Amino acid sequence: MGMIKLASTMHIPIQPLEFRKMPAWEDHPSWLTGLQALEEFHHWVATVVLPIAFAWIQDHHDAVYGEVDKLPEGDKYYGDVGVVIAAAFQLVKQTAYYKEGVETYKTFEADLKADKVDTSELNPIWTKITHEVRKATEDIFRKEKTYLDDTV
Numbered sequence: 001m002g003m004i005k006l007a008s009t010m011h012i013p014i015q016p017l018e019f020r021k022m023p024a025w026e027d028h029p030s031w032l033t034g035l036q037a038l039e040e041f042h043h044w045v046a047t048v049v050l051p052i053a054f055a056w057i058q059d060h061h062d063a064v065y066g067e068v069d070k071l072p073e074g075d076k077y078y079g080d081v082g083v084v085i086a087a088a089f090q091l092v093k094q095t096a097y098y099k100e101g102v103e104t105y106k107t108f109e110a111d112l113k114a115d116k117v118d119t120s121e122l123n124p125i126w127t128k129i130t131h132e133v134r135k136a137t138e139d140i141f142r143k144e145k146t147y148l149d150d151t152v
């Protein structure tokens with residue numbers, strides 16, 4: 001996560017494009033691909049999601065840092081990403097949009113349990129990618145079953 005301490009927390013949306021790729025021979029393929037997937041997710045959060053959060057924090061600078069100031073020695077934590085995001089989240093939770101989302105989710109959760117939700121249109125691109133990755137993984141392991149039996 002790119003962060004630099006100035007007068008307040010500032011996100012620097014530049015992250016290394018390469019993460020440490022473990023050699024393929026080093027460990028179980030599911031372990032290695034899982035770690036790589038987590039690293040890719042972290043990269044996405046750091047380079048896409050956090051800049052959105054920090055732009056919102058900057059747009060609401062006085063209110064967010066006003067929340068930080070309520071803490072003991074609050075100004076000491078202006079550069080602490082976790083503290084600043086926690087303060088911003090306290091403000092977000094007070095918004096009508098957030099409260100409406102919480103209520104909407106309660107209905108969604110109940111409908112999901114009652115099998116009343118058509119999930120086929122939720123995140124169609126991510127869903128497609130997930131299905132293709134899972135299928136490819138299963139196919140690859142199935143091709144090696146002669147050698148690995150049920151050990152993978």
